[in-house]
Amino acid sequence: MLARRHVSGGREFVILHDEARGETLELEAAAWAVLSCADGTRDVEGIIAAATRLGARTTASVVGELLAALAERDALVDGAPDHEPDVVRIRTRPARVLDEPVVALPGFRYACDGTGGCCRSYGSVLLTPGDRDRARAALPEHAIAGVPMTRWFTPDRGSAPTPLSVPVTVDGGCGFLGTDGLCEIHRKVGLEGKPRACSAFPVTACSDGVEVRVSAMPECACVLRPVEEGEGDPLGEGWQRGADVPPMLIIDTLPESIRVDASRTESPAWLRAAVSRTLRALTEAADLAQTCWQHADAWSRPKEASLGAYVEALGRKAKDAMRRRSTYVAADDWVLASMQWLVGTLHFLGEPALQAAAMEPTQATDAVELRYLQCVLWGYHGFGSRAAVDVMREHAIKIWIARAMAEVPLAPSTHAIPLATLNMLLRGHALSRAWES
C-alpha cells in the first residue's frame, strides 16, 4: 500500500494506492495522521495519544473503523517494521569503476526548457533522509500550498517511517515546484541542495567493465528534442574517470553474465560489441524500429514482429492507471492527459489494420527515434535486468506505438514528444510490466 499526500483545488488529502487490488482509497488528511501513528508500535490508546500530538484528535471507535476498513482489504500488517527508518544504503562504487574512463554519448547535447515538465511527470519523487533535511533547511518558512513542513513527506510505502519518502504533490506535480516552473529548493540554495535523484536527472551512467558510459533517460521531451549545432549542453562535461562522476549519480555496472534470451547468456564484452554494431547500423538505416527487431532476431531466434499482445496488455494497465488517477487529479492534469493520449492510441491499435499501418516501414530516419535509441543503447538501459532480445524488441514496439501516438490528436501539449511521454508513463506510472504480461 502506497500513501501519497496531495493538494488539489486547494484541498489536502491522502490517496492510498492498493497495488494488489489495483484500487485507490482517499483519506482525509486527519485520517492519514491517525493511520501514520498505527505503525505497529502502539495499541489503540497509544495511536490516539500520538495522533493527538500531531493535531488529529480522534476516538477509539474512529481508529477501530479505520483499521477495520483496511483489514477488510488485507492492508494491515502485524507488528512493528524491522527496517531502520533513517538509513539508506547507497551502492558503493567498485574500485575498478573509479579508474575507468568516462565516455559520454558521442555528439549528444540536450537543452532543458526549464518549465519543470519532469517535476510534473512522476507518481513518486523519492527522497532520502538527507534530501529531506536539506529541503527543510532550505525552505524553513515555506508552506506547500498551506501544508506545513511536518506534513511534507509520506513514507515510500506503508504507514511507518521509511528511509525513502515522497513529497506532497500540488495539482499533480511535485510540491516543491514553483509556479514559474523552477524548483523552490534549487532557487533558494542551488543545485547542491536539491534531492539527489533530481540533481542527477536525466543523466545515467553504466560501467561495462571497460568504460563508464554516460547517457540520458529518454523520458522528457527536452532529452529527445534535437538541438541545433552548438546549442544545448553535453552530458558529463569534464568527467574524465569514474572518480569524477558526482556522488549524486549512481554508476550502474553490467552483471558478469548478460541474459541474451531464455536459454543463452553472454559476457558484458559480447553486449558491448553487439550494441556497438546496432548503434552503427542505426546511423545507416531508414526504419529504426525494424532495425532493432532485426538485430534482436540476429542475437537469438527470428520472431515475427507483432504489436498485438503488448498493445492489449499495456492498454489494460494504462486504462486502469488512468481511471485511478482521474479520481484525484483535475481534468487538465498533465499526466492524466498523457494517459488519455496513450489509451486512445492503444484503442486504435486494437485494430489489426491500424497495427499494420503503424509498423509500415519508414523511408527516412526519424531524428527523435535515433536520439532515443542512442540514449538507451549507449547507456545499456535495461540490459542488466532483462533478456537482451526482450529489451531490443520492446524498443521496436515502443517506436511503433509512438508513431501511432503522433497520429492521434490527443497530445497534452504541442511540445509533447510521443516517445518521451510513453517512456515516462511506463517507468513513472508502473506500466512497465506490460512486456511480462
Ligand code: SF4
Ligand atoms: S524536488 Fe525540485 S527538482 Fe525535484 S521534482 Fe520537486 S520541484 Fe522538481
